[in-house]
Amino acid sequence: MLGDGILKGLAETAKNFAGSFVSKERMTTVEYPEERLPLPEAARNFPFLVYDGDDWEKGLRCVACQICEKECPPKCIYIEKSKDKKPDYVGKPQIYPAKFDIDISVCMSCQICVEVCPFEAIKMNTEFELATDDRFGGLLLDRKELARSNEYYHQIHPTEASEVDARLAEEKAKVEAKAKAAAEAAAAKAAAPPAAAAPATPIAKPAAPVEARPATAAKAAEVAKAPAAATAPVAPKPVPGTGSDGAASMTPEDKKAAETPAKTNEGEPKAQGEPKE
Amino acid sequence: MSPSGIKTEKLAGWNRPPVIESDGEGELLEVAMGPHHPSTHGVFRMDVVLDGERVIKLKPVFGYLHRNHEQLGERQSYLASMPYTDRLDYFCSLTNNWAYALAVEKLVGQEVPERAEYLRVILAELTRIQNHASTIGFLLQEMGASGTPLMYAFREREKILDLFESLTGSRMMCNYMRFGGCRVDASPAWLEATRKVVAGLPAFVDEFERFLMTNEILMARCQGIGVLKPDLAVNAGISGPMLRATGVNYDIRKVDHYGIYDRFKFRVPLGDHGDIYDRYMVRMLEMRESILILNQALKDLPAGPVMDPKAKIRNFRPKAGESYGRIEAPKGELGFYLISDGGPNPYRYRVRPPSFINLTVLEDMCLGSNVADVVLIFGSVDIVLGEVDR
Numbered sequence: 001m002l003g004d005g006i007l008k009g010l011a012e013t014a015k016n017f018a019g020s021f022v023s024k025e026r027m028t029t030v031e032y033p034e035e036r037l038p039l040p041e042a043a044r045n046f047p048f049l050v051y052d053g054d055d056w057e058k059g060l061r062c063v064a065c066q067i068c069e070k071e072c073p074p075k076c077i078y079i080e081k082s083k084d085k086k087p088d089y090v091g092k093p094q095i096y097p098a099k100f101d102i103d104i105s106v107c108m109s110c111q112i113c114v115e116v117c118p119f120e121a122i123k124m125n126t127e128f129e130l131a132t133d134d135r136f137g138g139l140l141l142d143r144k145e146l147a148r149s150n151e152y153y154h155q156i157h158p159t160e161a162s163e164v165d166a167r168l169a170e171e172k173a174k175v176e177a178k179a180k181a182a183a184e185a186a187a188a189k190a191a192a193p194p195a196a197a198a199p200a201t202p203i204a205k206p207a208a209p210v211e212a213r214p215a216t217a218a219k220a221a222e223v224a225k226a227p228a229a230a231t232a233p234v235a236p237k238p239v240p241g242t243g244s245d246g247a248a249s250m251t252p253e254d255k256k257a258a259e260t261p262a263k264t265n266e267g268e269p270k271a272q273g274e275p276k277e
Numbered sequence: 278m279s280p281s282g283i284k285t286e287k288l289a290g291w292n293r294p295p296v297i298e299s300d301g302e303g304e305l306l307e308v309a310m311g312p313h314h315p316s317t318h319g320v321f322r323m324d325v326v327l328d329g330e331r332v333i334k335l336k337p338v339f340g341y342l343h344r345n346h347e348q349l350g351e352r353q354s355y356l357a358s359m360p361y362t363d364r365l366d367y368f369c370s371l372t373n374n375w376a377y378a379l380a381v382e383k384l385v386g387q388e389v390p391e392r393a394e395y396l397r398v399i400l401a402e403l404t405r406i407q408n409h410a411s412t413i414g415f416l417l418q419e420m421g422a423s424g425t426p427l428m429y430a431f432r433e434r435e436k437i438l439d440l441f442e443s444l445t446g447s448r449m450m451c452n453y454m455r456f457g458g459c460r461v462d463a464s465p466a467w468l469e470a471t472r473k474v475v476a477g478l479p480a481f482v483d484e485f486e487r488f489l490m491t492n493e494i495l496m497a498r499c500q501g502i503g504v505l506k507p508d509l510a511v512n513a514g515i516s517g518p519m520l521r522a523t524g525v526n527y528d529i530r531k532v533d534h535y536g537i538y539d540r541f542k543f544r545v546p547l548g549d550h551g552d553i554y555d556r557y558m559v560r561m562l563e564m565r566e567s568i569l570i571l572n573q574a575l576k577d578l579p580a581g582p583v584m585d586p587k588a589k590i591r592n593f594r595p596k597a598g599e600s601y602g603r604i605e606a607p608k609g610e611l612g613f614y615l616i617s618d619g620g621p622n623p624y625r626y627r628v629r630p631p632s633f634i635n636l637t638v639l640e641d642m643c644l645g646s647n648v649a650d651v652v653l654i655f656g657s658v659d660i661v662l663g664e665v666d667r
C-alpha cells in the first residue's frame with residue numbers, strides 16, 4: 001500500500017513521544033558536571049606511577065628499567081636513570097627514575113606499558129578531566145604529577161588490585177609450604193630480602209640456622225631431608241633476594257619481593273617458628 | 278579461481294569504466310565533492326564531472342588521512358603495532374586486532390586457547406552487528422532520513438560499545454587481542470551482560486526491518502541504483518557484503534575457517550542484483566546470522582585460560598618467513614601480510630584494507646546516475662577513511 005511506511009513511521013513516533021513521558025529508562029541524559037555516570041572498572045585513560053607508603057618519592061615502585069620507554073608505541077615516555085642508588089621501600093639500593101615524564105598529548109592509552117612492566121609500577125588511570133590552557137608543558141606530566149598511591153589504585157581498579165592481592169597471597173602460601181617442607185630453606189629465603197634492609201632482621205637471620213642445626217642433630221629422621229633441601233635453594237636465593245640491580249634481574253621472585261616487602265616480613269616469623277616445633 | 282561458478286568467458290567482456298556520452302546541451306560542470314562534504318564519512322574527495330544531473334566522470338581522491346601505518350609497522354615491534362591496528366577501521370577495532378594477531382600467530386605457529394577463540398568470535402560478531410547497524414543508519418541518513426534510523430542504530434551500538442568498554446577498557450580503541458590469546462578474561466558478569474544484549478538484538482533487527490524493508494522511499498532510492506556486476510566485483514577484488522550482494526558466495530568465515538568458525542552453523546546471505554538495496558539487505562541478514570553465531574558461541578564457551586602461557590609478550594622475534602592472516606571483517610576481507618627477517622620488527626608489513634579496495638569500483642557504480650545517488654552509492658560501499666588512507 002502506498003503511504004504504508006509513512007504511517008508506520010508516524011505510529012512509532014507517536015509511541016515514542018508518549019513513552020518518553022512515562023518510561024524512566026528512556027531519560028538517558030545525564031547533567032554532566034553535576035551528575036556522572038560510573039566508569040567501568042576496566043576503563044583506562046592515561047598511565048600513572050604507583051607508590052607505596054606516604055612519601056611519593058621514596059615509595060615509587062619504578063626502578064627506571066626503561067622497558068616501558070622502549071615498548072611504548074608512540075614513544076611518549078621519557079626516563080632518565082638516576083646516577084646514584086637510593087634504598088627503595090624494601091631497603092634494597094635501587095636505581096630510581098631521576099626523570100619520568102609522560103607526554104599525554106602523545107599517549108594513545110594502549111596500556112602496553114602496563115603489560116610489560118615487571119614491577120607493577122605503572123598502571124592506567126581513569127581521570128579524564130585533564131584539559132589545560134598550557135598546550136605543551138601542561139600535558140607533559142612529570143613523575144610528581146604521575147605518582148598515585150597504592151590506595152588510589154585499589155580505589156579505581158578494585159578487581160585488578162584484588163587479583164594482585166591474590167597473587168601475593170599465593171606467593172605467601174608458596175613460601176609457607178616451602179617452610180613446612182624445608183625449614184631452613186624457608187628461613188633463609190624469608191630472611192634474605194630484609195637482610196639488607198632492617199637492622200632487626202640480621203639478628204633473626206643467623207638465629208634461624210642456629211635453631212635448625214640443633215634440630216637436625218636431635219631428630220635425625222625428621223630433618224634428614226631438611227639440610228639437603230636447605231643447601232640447594234640457598235645458593236640461588238641471594239640472586240633474586242639481594243640482587244641490587246633491579247633493572248637486569250626480573251625473575252618473578254624478585255618482582256614479588258620488590259612489591260611486597262611488608263608481606264614477606266610478615267611471613268618470616270612463621271617460617272622461623274615452625275622448625276622449633 | 279572461481280569462487281562461485283562465475284563463468285570465465287564472461288570476464289573477457291569486462292570493460293571499465295564505461296564511457297558516458299554527454300547529451301551535448303549546455304556545459305559540463307566539474308564539482309569537487311569533499312573533502313569536507315558531510316556525506317563522505319571523513320576526509321574524502323570525489324571530483325565529479327556532471328552533465329546536468331548526470332555523472333559522466335568520477336575521480337576518487339584520497340590520502341588526506343594518511344598516517345604511514347605500514348611504515349610504522351615496519352619500524353617498531355610486533356606488539357607495538359597492535360594498538361595502531363585499532364586505528365585502521367576505528368568502527369571495528371576488534372576485528373582488526375584479530376586479523377593482525379592471526380597473521381603473527383601464523384608467522385610463529387602460535388596456538389590459541391579454546392576460550393580465547395570463543396571470545397574472539399563473540400567480539401567479532403558483536404563488532405559486525407554494530408558496524409552493519411551503523412552503516413545502515415548512515416545510509417538512511419544520507420537518503421534524507423535525518424537522524425532517526427541512525428539514532429536507532431546507535432542505541433544498539435552504544436550497548437555493544439559498553440560491553441567493549443567494560444571488557445577491554447576502551448570503547449573503540451580496544452587493543453584487546455594478543456599473539457596467543459586475549460589480554461584479559463571475560464568475567465561471568467560480563468558474559469551475563471552480553472547474553473542480555475544479544476537477547477535484545479533480534480527485536481532491534483525486527484524493528485529496523487519493519488520500518489525500512491518495505492519503505493517506499495528506501496525502495497525508490499535504492500533499487501536498481503549503483504548496480505555492480507558480479508564479474509566486475511570479482512575482478513576488482515571486492516569482498517564482504519558488497520561482493521555477496523552481487524550474488525557471489527564468498528565468505529572467508531566459510532571459505533577459510535579461520536579461528537573456530539567451522540563449529541558454528543550459519544548461512545551466508547546473498548544478493549541477486551548488486552544494487553544498493555541488496556547491499557542493505559545483505560547487511561540486515563548478516564546481522565541475524567551474527568546473532569545466531571553469538572548464541573552458539575555464548576552457549577559453548579568453555580572455561581580455561583585466555584592466553585597461551587608460553588606466548589611471549591616482549592622480545593618477540595619470529596624466525597624468518599612470511600604469513601598472510603585474513604579474516605572476514607564487517608567490511609570485507611581484511612588481511613595482514615607480514616615478512617619477517619628474524620628481527621624484532623617485521624621486514625614488510627602490509628595491510629589489505631577492504632574499504633580501500635571496495636572503493637575502487639565507485640566510478641563504475643556511479644556513472645550515469647544522478648549526483649544525489651552518488652552520495653547513496655558511496656554510503657552503501659561502507660568505508661572508513663582511517664582504513665582507506667592508513
